[in-house]
Amino acid sequence: MAARGHDTPGLRSPMLTVRHLSRAGLVEPVDLTVAAGEAVAVLGPSGSGKSLLLRAIADLDPNEGAVSLDGDARETMPAPRWRQKVAYLPAEPGWWAETARAHFPDAEAVRPLAERLDLPEDVLDRTIATLSTGERQRLALIRLLLQEPPVLLLDEPTSGLDQTSAAKVEEIIRERLATGCAILFATHDKAQAGRLAERCLKMAAGQLSEAAL
Amino acid sequence: MSYIALELTDLAWAALLVLIHAGLSLALQLGLGRQILVATVRMIAQLALLGLVLEALFSVTSPLWTGLAALVMILFAGREAVARQARKLAGLWSYGIGTGAMLIAATIVTTLALTTQVQPDPWYAARYAIPLLGMILGNTMTGVSLGLHTLTTTARRERTAIEAQLALGADRWTAFRPVLRDAMRSGLIPIINSMAATGLVFIPGMMTGQILAGADPADAIKYQLLIMFLIAGATGIGVFSAVYAGAARLSDARHRLRLDRLAAAKEDAPKR
Incomplete structure (x- = not known):
């Protein structure tokens, strides 16, 4: 089965396993695994289907295939439970309330990460509309990380950020890897893939293939 | 209960008001004349039909x-x-x-x-x-x-x-x-x-x-x-x-x- 797949080499057991995942927009079914503590990059130009793949794994769009976490099939748990564990961060995160604070159940917990990511001190008191794209992107990352999901699906996590902020986000991603998170991230930046990932997949026109780092 | 029943001529006088609308539309070139006419005719036909239906319905009580x-x-x-x-x-x-x-x-x-x-x-x-x-x-x-x-x-x-x-x-x-x-x-x-x-x-x-x-x-x-x-x-x-x-x-x-x-x-x- 793994012949065509993009599997974790070696002895590490896979944390996230994707088998024959198909959906509208993907040309052929996808097989891949990500091990605990492993980062896998999905490279490809925008519009190639990277987001479609991540959204399908998070079960946000209709899709077919066998997806499991530590051997537990996705269908065995309610979808909200699955998404709390296999957490997806879109490239343009959404907001459902006017102020930043309303998106966080525990405002105090936000502070340490907000400081590390150079967010302004009053960031939670601001309205979402007054935050820049980069500030919103970092805040959404914090929102996701505070739920401590074992698997992260990050869609262009640094696309709206300058180099300094991007480096800080990468540092936090590396820390999560060290604690055993499995991370699958989409990027169009080959250098970033090289800095973070152990393995790299390439998405082109809805087709996923193995790529060199 | 007593009420004043209307004759058809009473309605005709009232309908004249709609004709004034149509005339205004013509004079000011509003292009509404046709719509006013169609709406008026629809209303008359629909209500007349409703009257027939209601009378039939009331008489059968089924x-x-x-x-x-x-x-x-x-x-x-x-x-x-x-x-x-x-x-x-x-x-x-x-x-x-x-x-x-x-x-x-x-x-x-x-x-x-x-x-x-x-x-x-x-x-x-x-x-x-x-x-x-x-x-x-x-x-x-x-x-x-x-x-x-x-x-x-x-x-x-x-x-x-x-x-x-x-x-x-x-x-x-x-x-x-x-x-x-x-x-x-x-x-x-x-x-x-x-x-x-x-x-x-x-x-x-x-x-x-x-x-x-x-x-x-x-x-x-x-x-x-x-x-x-x-x-x-x-x-x-x-x-x-x-x-x-x-x-x-x-x-x-x-x-x-x-x-x-x-x-x-x-x-x-x-x-x-």
């Missing part, structure tokens, strides 16, 4: 015919309710949900009114059932139509907000809550406004009718209050069922937002 007339009215109301929506659910879903919601609301409220409050003999007498249903349905239709319209347009506009909540592990009802609130509110505002303004800004048509027919104003007001309560009740039930059923259709059992279940946009959707 639960079957009363029920059938009610069903036809509800099916038409369903069609009207979805006709003005910019983005509908694909397939028959919009029509089905709108009609279903009105069927539930109108049936519950009309039956309740006929069996416990108005109590004609027999309770299904068309003379009472059909006008009551008509008034209830007309208002419920507006509410259901506005509620469904707001639901679909807001769900589209707030797509990223809804999906942000879903992606963080919220269930679909939590993620839809702001949208549901907006949809419910826009469906209920007309009836709230109308209750608040009744008697100050306008004298309701039914009450006017009863007074013209010779009823005591105090009695007419009691009837009007009853009707307003019934309308408010039916609109609430109708809007609630339609909006929640619509939201269920716009999401699925795996708690996904399913905007793909909306029909493709029409370029210039008719607006009211």
Whole structure:
């Protein structure tokens, strides 16, 4: 089965396993695994289907295939439970309330990460509309990380950020890897893939293939 | 009760006023002459037909015919309710949900009114059932139509907000809550406004009718209050069922937002 797949080499057991995942927009079914503590990059130009793949794994769009976490099939748990564990961060995160604070159940917990990511001190008191794209992107990352999901699906996590902020986000991603998170991230930046990932997949026109780092 | 019956010549004099409109339209080149004429002829034909139908219905007093007339009215109301929506659910879903919601609301409220409050003999007498249903349905239709319209347009506009909540592990009802609130509110505002303004800004048509027919104003007001309560009740039930059923259709059992279940946009959707 793994012949065509993009599997974790070696002895590490896979944390996230994707088998024959198909959906509208993907040309052929996808097989891949990500091990605990492993980062896998999905490279490809925008519009190639990277987001479609991540959204399908998070079960946000209709899709077919066998997806499991530590051997537990996705269908065995309610979808909200699955998404709390296999957490997806879109490239343009959404907001459902006017102020930043309303998106966080525990405002105090936000502070340490907000400081590390150079967010302004009053960031939670601001309205979402007054935050820049980069500030919103970092805040959404914090929102996701505070739920401590074992698997992260990050869609262009640094696309709206300058180099300094991007480096800080990468540092936090590396820390999560060290604690055993499995991370699958989409990027169009080959250098970033090289800095973070152990393995790299390439998405082109809805087709996923193995790529060199 | 005594009332002044109208002769056809009385109507002809009143119809002259419409001819003045047509004349104005011609003189000012508004291009409305044709529309005014068509609307007037439609109104005359529809009401004349209604008169025939009502007379026939009143004379038979059959639960079957009363029920059938009610069903036809509800099916038409369903069609009207979805006709003005910019983005509908694909397939028959919009029509089905709108009609279903009105069927539930109108049936519950009309039956309740006929069996416990108005109590004609027999309770299904068309003379009472059909006008009551008509008034209830007309208002419920507006509410259901506005509620469904707001639901679909807001769900589209707030797509990223809804999906942000879903992606963080919220269930679909939590993620839809702001949208549901907006949809419910826009469906209920007309009836709230109308209750608040009744008697100050306008004298309701039914009450006017009863007074013209010779009823005591105090009695007419009691009837009007009853009707307003019934309308408010039916609109609430109708809007609630339609909006929640619509939201269920716009999401699925795996708690996904399913905007793909909306029909493709029409370029210039008719607006009211």
